[in-house]
Amino acid sequence: MMGVTEHLYNKTAGGERITAAEALSLWEEAPLAMLMYLADNVRKRLHPGNMVGWMIDRNVNITNICFSHCRFCNFCRTEGSEDAYVTTDEEYDSKISELVALGGDQLLLQGGMNPSLGLDFYTGLFRRLKSRWPGLKLHAMGPPEVAWLARAERMSYHDVLTALRDAGLDSLPGAGAEILSDRVRRTVSPAKATTAEWLGVMREAHRLNLPTSATMMFGHAETVEERIEHLELLRKLQDAKPRGHDGFVTFIAWPFMDRGTKLAEKDGIRSRVTAAEYLRLVAISRLMLDNIPNLQASILTVGKETAMISLHGGANDLGSVMIEENVVSAAGDPFRVDPETMKQIITDAGFIPVRRDQRYLPVEEQGN
Numbered sequence: 001m002m003g004v005t006e007h008l009y010n011k012t013a014g015g016e017r018i019t020a021a022e023a024l025s026l027w028e029e030a031p032l033a034m035l036m037y038l039a040d041n042v043r044k045r046l047h048p049g050n051m052v053g054w055m056i057d058r059n060v061n062i063t064n065i066c067f068s069h070c071r072f073c074n075f076c077r078t079e080g081s082e083d084a085y086v087t088t089d090e091e092y093d094s095k096i097s098e099l100v101a102l103g104g105d106q107l108l109l110q111g112g113m114n115p116s117l118g119l120d121f122y123t124g125l126f127r128r129l130k131s132r133w134p135g136l137k138l139h140a141m142g143p144p145e146v147a148w149l150a151r152a153e154r155m156s157y158h159d160v161l162t163a164l165r166d167a168g169l170d171s172l173p174g175a176g177a178e179i180l181s182d183r184v185r186r187t188v189s190p191a192k193a194t195t196a197e198w199l200g201v202m203r204e205a206h207r208l209n210l211p212t213s214a215t216m217m218f219g220h221a222e223t224v225e226e227r228i229e230h231l232e233l234l235r236k237l238q239d240a241k242p243r244g245h246d247g248f249v250t251f252i253a254w255p256f257m258d259r260g261t262k263l264a265e266k267d268g269i270r271s272r273v274t275a276a277e278y279l280r281l282v283a284i285s286r287l288m289l290d291n292i293p294n295l296q297a298s299i300l301t302v303g304k305e306t307a308m309i310s311l312h313g314g315a316n317d318l319g320s321v322m323i324e325e326n327v328v329s330a331a332g333d334p335f336r337v338d339p340e341t342m343k344q345i346i347t348d349a350g351f352i353p354v355r356r357d358q359r360y361l362p363v364e365e366q367g368n
């Protein structure tokens with residue numbers, strides 16, 4: 001075992017890329033402390049200066065009506081359900097006013113794939129929001145919605161993304177990646193975009209220079225090999241982005257939350273990710289994804305202590321002081337923080353908190 005870790009220590013210390021097979025050996029054989037040490041070195045090389053990013057944004061769900069019925073989701077409703085909704089202009093106004101009052105300027109717009117809503121609905125919504133709140137940044141939708149709209153409207157990914165961008169889309173979240181393996185997707189989200197579709201939409205977004213994020217929801221039906229395969233697919237796609245374009249700005253992984261989901265209640269697949277396993281995933285991701293600059297710890301799902309430790313094992317960002325979040329919250333008990341607590345957590349972990357924007361660039365904080 002020492003041979004493997006020593007050899008890979010030398011590779012990562014020299015900034016050399018590890019292969020998927022080497023990542024798997026590390027996952028299976030290296031002690032967690034060794035993995036965290038290796039990943040921390042990569043983080044220091046990419047982000048000298050001991051700074052950790054955070055931001056303020058607000059999640060608003062466009063609609064909870066969705067035809068996909070992913071087996072890990074208990075947020076979606078069918079059309080006609082008593083509690084089905086499409087968010088109204090008045091609701092956007094009041095939610096955005098609260099965001100702006102807190103000093104935030106990014107709206108994370110997510111939700112279901114509602115068969116009654118077409119591309120015109122989304123472009124109209126983005127235009128209205130941008131004309132009412134010109135400084136607002138829209139981090140909205142995700143590859144599954146783009147792939148679905150392209151199919152429904154008989155358009156290319158390029159044309160759908162261009163229409164959304166022209167209407168006000170600033171960046172595309174990596175939503176709906178789960179695990180990029182069609183074997184796993186057939187089990188957990190059979191009606192959603194395939195691996196090739198998810199990657200195809202992202203490839204087009206990178207060509208258009210829309211900043212994107214890469215994600216992973218793990219700890220359900222996948223094997224460790226499939227987690228590593230997922231990382232390799234992301235790395236390959238990032239390698240292929242046009243020079244000078246943002247591509248994936250960050251990678252965020254979170255464990256599957258099982259409460260009230262079909263996966264847990266019908267299929268017997270429960271959340272089983274321990275803090276140690278999450279930290280192992282963060283470290284391996286930092287080592288594999290040498291071409292994705294930022295790695296965000298999911299404080300919302302893993303909580304304060306594990307997120308703090310992850311900053312010493314590859315992560316350089318704690319994400320957002322999320323004012324509202326409904327999809328993860330529906331299946332677990334998310335950890336929420338206010339701006340002062342967020343800064344204190346980062347300081348207590350031994351780092352300098354830096355408020356950042358959507359592109360992970362520092363912003364001036366009022367009062368600082």
Ligand code: SF4
Nearest residue numbers: 066068069070073112
């Ligand atoms: S996770 Fe998203 S796509 Fe899947 S059922 Fe829920 S809302 Fe729909």
